Amino acid sequence: MTDFERLKEQSIREWTDLTGGTRAVITLGTASCGRAAGAMAVRRSIEEALAKHGVEARILEVGCIGSCYLEPMVDVTLPGGPRFSYGNVQPAWAERIVASHFLEGKPLASKVVGHFGRDAIEGIPGFFDLPMFAPQVRIVLKNCGFIDPENLHHSIANGGYAGLHKALQKPPGDVISEVEAAGLRGRGGAGFPTGRKWRFCSEAEGEMKYVICNADEGDPGAFMNRSLIEGDPHAVLEGMLIAGYAIGASRGYVYIRAEYPLAIERLKKAMAQMRAEGLLGEGILGSPFSFDIGIKEGAGAFVCGEETALIASIEGRRGMPRTRPPFPVQEGLHGRPTVINNVETLGTLPHILRNGAAWYRGFGTEANPGTKTFSLVGKIRRTGLIEVPLGMPLRKIIFDIGGGTLKPFRAVQTGGPSGGCLSEEFLDTPVGYESLAKAGSIMGSGGLIVMDTDTCVVDIARYFLDFIQKESCGKCTPCRVGTRHMVEILERITGGEGELRDLDKLQLLAQTVKKTSLCGLGQTAPNPVLTTLAYFRSEYLQHIQERYCSAVVCRPLLEYFIIPEKCTGCQRCVAACPTGAITGPRAEVHNLDASKCIKCRSCYEICRFEAIAGNAIQIRSGGGL
Amino acid sequence: MCARADLLFKDFRGEEGDLIPLLQRAQATFGFVGPEAVGAIARFLRITENQIYGVASFYAQFRFTAPARHGIKVCLGTACHVKGGAILLDSLERDLGIAPGGKTPDDQFELDRVACLGCCALAPVLTVDEDVYSSMTVNKLKETLKRYD
Numbered sequence: 001m002t003d004f005e006r007l008k009e010q011s012i013r014e015w016t017d018l019t020g021g022t023r024a025v026i027t028l029g030t031a032s033c034g035r036a037a038g039a040m041a042v043r044r045s046i047e048e049a050l051a052k053h054g055v056e057a058r059i060l061e062v063g064c065i066g067s068c069y070l071e072p073m074v075d076v077t078l079p080g081g082p083r084f085s086y087g088n089v090q091p092a093w094a095e096r097i098v099a100s101h102f103l104e105g106k107p108l109a110s111k112v113v114g115h116f117g118r119d120a121i122e123g124i125p126g127f128f129d130l131p132m133f134a135p136q137v138r139i140v141l142k143n144c145g146f147i148d149p150e151n152l153h154h155s156i157a158n159g160g161y162a163g164l165h166k167a168l169q170k171p172p173g174d175v176i177s178e179v180e181a182a183g184l185r186g187r188g189g190a191g192f193p194t195g196r197k198w199r200f201c202s203e204a205e206g207e208m209k210y211v212i213c214n215a216d217e218g219d220p221g222a223f224m225n226r227s228l229i230e231g232d233p234h235a236v237l238e239g240m241l242i243a244g245y246a247i248g249a250s251r252g253y254v255y256i257r258a259e260y261p262l263a264i265e266r267l268k269k270a271m272a273q274m275r276a277e278g279l280l281g282e283g284i285l286g287s288p289f290s291f292d293i294g295i296k297e298g299a300g301a302f303v304c305g306e307e308t309a310l311i312a313s314i315e316g317r318r319g320m321p322r323t324r325p326p327f328p329v330q331e332g333l334h335g336r337p338t339v340i341n342n343v344e345t346l347g348t349l350p351h352i353l354r355n356g357a358a359w360y361r362g363f364g365t366e367a368n369p370g371t372k373t374f375s376l377v378g379k380i381r382r383t384g385l386i387e388v389p390l391g392m393p394l395r396k397i398i399f400d401i402g403g404g405t406l407k408p409f410r411a412v413q414t415g416g417p418s419g420g421c422l423s424e425e426f427l428d429t430p431v432g433y434e435s436l437a438k439a440g441s442i443m444g445s446g447g448l449i450v451m452d453t454d455t456c457v458v459d460i461a462r463y464f465l466d467f468i469q470k471e472s473c474g475k476c477t478p479c480r481v482g483t484r485h486m487v488e489i490l491e492r493i494t495g496g497e498g499e500l501r502d503l504d505k506l507q508l509l510a511q512t513v514k515k516t517s518l519c520g521l522g523q524t525a526p527n528p529v530l531t532t533l534a535y536f537r538s539e540y541l542q543h544i545q546e547r548y549c550s551a552v553v554c555r556p557l558l559e560y561f562i563i564p565e566k567c568t569g570c571q572r573c574v575a576a577c578p579t580g581a582i583t584g585p586r587a588e589v590h591n592l593d594a595s596k597c598i599k600c601r602s603c604y605e606i607c608r609f610e611a612i613a614g615n616a617i618q619i620r621s622g623g624g625l
Numbered sequence: 626m627c628a629r630a631d632l633l634f635k636d637f638r639g640e641e642g643d644l645i646p647l648l649q650r651a652q653a654t655f656g657f658v659g660p661e662a663v664g665a666i667a668r669f670l671r672i673t674e675n676q677i678y679g680v681a682s683f684y685a686q687f688r689f690t691a692p693a694r695h696g697i698k699v700c701l702g703t704a705c706h707v708k709g710g711a712i713l714l715d716s717l718e719r720d721l722g723i724a725p726g727g728k729t730p731d732d733q734f735e736l737d738r739v740a741c742l743g744c745c746a747l748a749p750v751l752t753v754d755e756d757v758y759s760s761m762t763v764n765k766l767k768e769t770l771k772r773y774d
């Protein structure tokens with residue numbers, strides 16, 4: 001028996017002891033999203049309820065299963081029974097869940113969102129049959145939400161390190177061929193074929209080579225990489241080992257945002273456990289292959305996600321990109337050949353090595369094989385982290401998985417600040433590197449922001465450009481100066497001071513910045529502007545010609561007013577208004593002085609949410625014009 | 626500072642790539658990167674203080690003045706932006722009388738923006754110290770701050 005087989009046997013024993021049907025298990029999602037929603041308070045109340053009723057159950061903390069809108073999530077498995085999932089759990093429910101589910105054996109049907117059993121259960125849908133999950137294919141995220149991410153044995157019992165074990169039986173060149181055959185493309189945004197990148201690096205001269213995991217995740221509205229590391233850190237670390245073996249590297253780094261403390265902690269714990277079991281360091285799994293990994297915390301600069309800037313940052317310098325070639329595969333960290341791959345790219349590798357290239361090609365399309373994770377957020381019913389086969393139309397993602405928008409759909413932004421804003425006519429675009437580029441956007445790393453008619457696309461263009469402008473490293477002029485001019489113009493337009501000729505200026509500037517910037521940051525920064533100008537020109541025109549923002553977002557174009565018939569004279573808004581703009585005695589219609597109003601929203605919120613108020617305060621745009 | 630300075634350099638060998646991790650450790654230890662820390666790091670790595678400030682000032686993470694008692698961070702990631710994060714920030718700026726990056730004269734609060742805290746499903750989000758507040762409104766915000774007086 002090899003070292004690995006022994007380790008696997010031991011892991012399966014531990015896993016079966018936990019999930020084999022002899023114990024009661026409570027599974028709790030405690031990734032960042034779960035914690036923010038209050039998972040830790042739920043845990044405490046469940047522990048109290050268990051203790052009070054003298055019920056024994058193991059509490060298993062897991063990563064995010066993807067349905068962030070249902071957090072906090074608590075799953076209950078009784079010995080021999082299926083796992084039931086409760087969503088949006090409040091600490092106050094703990095008592096009833098324990099009393100009904102544990103003591104009477106009856107799940108609280110009204111609070112259960114789904115079950116994970118093999119057989120149908122009357123009145124309760126299968127979790128993976130829920131509309132959010134049915135169209136998904138979970139490869140990278142397979143273990144997220146199921147295993148304890150801080151337990152190496154859980155990973156191994158669920159297939160972890162089997163891919164590495166297989167890879168180590170082959171010559172490195174064959175591992176590269178397998179990845180080439182699978183057609184895996186880089187998930188960090190550009191979609192460069194991973195196998196080809198490795199081939200270049202393995203052929204580059206040099207004794208010392210490096211593997212870097214890019215966990216900088218700079219898109220300000222995306223969290224795929226964080227979620228994967230928090231839910232299954234071993235998948236990513238195993239991917240680094242496979243990459244290291246394939247290209248002949250003995251050292252790797254994870255470059256990760258310092259804003260991700262939980263992910264960093266989980267990586268560190270995972271690495272300590274790997275070391276203890278011979279999966280890190282000298283002679284991995286008894287083979288001649290040695291590899292070690294260090295963690296480098298990013299210090300808060302978007303541009304450091306770009307590979308040459310990232311290298312500069314690891315070397316202790318200002319994180320500025322440089323021109324390529326030479327590419328990092330030839331001259332990377334400390335001038336040595338270096339492969340840089342994204343977290344998700346690396347997390348996919350173990351599955352490819354374990355199941356083979358042909359299996360992987362069974363998902364997705366010919367030119368875009370496999371699956372891609374997306375963080376689905378914005379004005380959408382079901383927000384969360386999803387994984388779908390490439391080639392799925394945007395419509396299916398937004399309406400079937402995401403459940404559609406609250407107000408009518410207006411736009412979807414793919415690729416974060418480097419991507420484009422696509423209108424309704426692009427909804428049948430299949431997600432893929434080429435198809436999205438053709439539409440003027442990019443695939444990017446997986447941010448998907450959905451907007452309804454309450455979101456202003458001109459404001460979104462301004463938002464992304466403002467973000468980029470603040471993050472521009474300043475090395476090249478088009479990006480440093482060009483983006484600043486563009487922000488100024490967009491601020492004029494959203495501020496109601498735009499002129500028609502601003503649109504031509506904006507278009508020209510955008511094209512210049514796109515063509516002449518040094519790195520990908522500047523080259524892609526104009527995308528949100530170019531796409532909104534092309535697909536939502538009428539919105540720009542309304543802002544400029546009518547001082548009208550149809551989404552009621554751009555504040556200088558808004559006006560607050562009171563509908564007299566609805567006002568109950570409750571004086572709540574009078575108390576809330578910080579500037580004394582609203583006046584009026586109790587039980588009489590109040591008066592709002594527009595010249596004093598700073599549009600801070602306090603009165604609007606209060607008038608909508610307080611029971612005695614009558615939803616009398618309204619906001620409109622372009623009303624007086 | 627002396628005893629703690631030894632701790633600062635534990636596990637480091639004085640290589641070029643140590644600068645950013647050292648600045649991070651100094652900030653984690655003292656709450657900010659002060660002149661003493663910069664001086665000590667310069668001696669340890671045998672580089673000038675100017676070189677250190679040149680690198681440190683590039684990264685948003687580093688701060689050169691002592692932090693206030695409570696730090697408020699408003700998420701202005703995309704999901705929070707479309708759900709009104711900027712209105713929360715404005716309201717804080719007005720109530721506290723400070724701009725992002727500033728702190729109140731009594732050192733009670735400081736204000737900053739962040740990009741995506743990873744809980745976009747609960748937007749708009751802000752944090753006060755280690756506490757995360759989700760689905761915030763302007764009025765809830767006022768109540769929340771009272772807890773930190």
Ligand SMILES: Cc1cc2nc3c(=O)[nH]c(=O)nc-3n(C[C@H](O)[C@H](O)[C@H](O)COP(=O)(O)O)c2cc1C
Binds near residue numbers: 342
């Ligand atoms: C401005 C800029 C920011 C980037 N940010 C990231 C990032 O946050 N994460 C990432 O994996 N790649 C990012 N990239 C892409 C990387 O340069 C690089 O292509 C990628 O990490 C390669 O890995 P992959 O082939 O596995 O995708 C960025 C590129 C640019 C130009």
Ligand code: FES
Binds near residue numbers: 220702703740745
């Ligand atoms: S955008 Fe605010 S938490 Fe993601």
